[in-house]
Amino acid sequence: MKIKALQTGLAALILPAMVQTASAEQEGRFYINPAVGYQTFDDDRNLDEAFTAIIGGEYVLTPKFGAEVTYMMSSPDIDDGNGDVDLDQYRLGALYYLPESGQWKPFLGAGLTHAEFDFDSSEHEETQLHLGGGARYSFSKDWSGRLEARAINSLDEEDWDALVSIGISYAFGGQEPKKAVYQEPAPVVVAAPVEKDSDGDGVMDSKDQCPTTPKGVQVDSKGCALDSDGDGVADYKDKCPGTPRGVAISQNGCPLDSDGDGVPDYQDKCPNSPQGAKVDSSGCELVVMKTESINLAVNFANNSDVVPQSSYREIQRVADFMNRYPKTTVVIEGHTDDRGNAGYNKRLSQRRADSVMQVLTSEFGVDASRAKAVGYGEEQPVADNNTAEGRQKNRRVIANIEHQVKQ
Template structure:
């Protein structure tokens, strides 16, 4: 079970897709990382001390949460019982599942995959080749949309020898996602065209407005807001000719690019409740994010920032009196 024959194919596929302009951290993004590991060798190896591993990886996001990562590292500072240096290299292919939402600063993850190791003592021709099954976990912290730090640990089961080794690691990486996705250009909802009516049957304009507030740095809809969202959904079902644009906003904390992503995540979260929970036709609800560009309160105060962390929507309909 060797992985070396797949290395060229996977690298070529990742580089070919890295030119796509997509949301940072989201589906289609590419991450490049440099890392250091401390491999805790199993006692059956008869090594005097554990090894320091240094290497790099490249990953491709198949979805907003699932990343396929190819990594390579080399072994340093390990010694055998006779004092000779232990040299070698590892090649690994892992899948990572990330928690939280694309665009959040903190993204914990779990990982699983396989690695191939070739290792031996300096000055000797014989080398030991082993295949490992890997499982692990950790977290990434995004300082910006494009730079992050990672810490994690892996358990490595040696399929050929039947023993298990541990490898804690830290890394620094860059995300090449083509920058934040621009705010979608949404055509203004057309004004309803009233059917011709007699003069004695005047029309009346009715309106429903939505204002959903969010916690700091969060895009999940709070339970207390579901009732207001349902009222909007019921109104749209009563007047099936109506459409709406769900608009997301943030306070001024954080970078412009980060807030743009966060505002889009908030708008999409409210849209998902309207469509998936309350049954509004998806073609009648669009979502747009405006970041921190449209405050309605003073961002210099906590109370003002709380008001600005919001999603807004409104629906109008004309009815006969």
């Protein structure tokens, strides 16, 4: 169903691992949440997507839990073009506040909704379950932005809808958190030095094993310049101070790069790359995917998805290319002009793409795992549908073949 993509994306609004860096929600705080949303509906409802006006109120019961009431109003069009529906939704729900991260305040939400569908000739009511989550971004103490996504399940019809929304929130009331009392730290008494430090590195001469260290250089407890990575090059001379232990290095402390490809030898899986070659992070020559597009002159009969024998030579061109490059994959695309119903055109283009793929795999031996068929209907025209010539160009079948090429 068209709703599945939005349902899967709900997880993107709920951050899986949060580090608590700010105070929790203030108990007793009120939020007013106006917003605008975009609602999609289950295919069985025969309704188009629609923008939704939203107004809601939220009350923070505890630092972890809140309650909310929400009213939503939209007017989705009916799929077949016969008018629209007035939809009113009244939601009562609960919120669970996740740990904050900086100015972000994520939350999970669930609730029950009473929905009223007002068609031109009939009315329909149902109870819905809302599940989802979102996050609030604080602009100031009282003002914040709110982003939310919900999956909506009709408990009466077993339909699944979805809603994403963005809005602004104003907060007031609540109990201010107690402020920590600052205590003046006890004064630090520094004993006067009693020994000499000739090179001024903080290590007295009696303990300094490197008494001529240059001024300003960080030293260890023995007065010698630090060598953090243990490569034998002091940090102040080391241009690559994080080199792993045991790695061969040059005089400046950086790992050797014998073939000069920018990847050090200890990480280079292809240490003899040609000079000037583009390489990936492992030092090997870059391999990219290239797409070859082949327009197939497949002449289908009107409203038919049967591939005529006369078009088999066109499909054999694709098979020959794929047999020559055994690691290639292909996407067979079906396209139509804009005459007729858009939904029917899309289904027809899918059937035609499936038929071409069937001939490619069954007649010419291309493995089915290397092929895919997609019908786009009238969604991707390449010419003007207002002319016969343009419509003919738009009625096409394309084979997009991907194969690896060394870059």
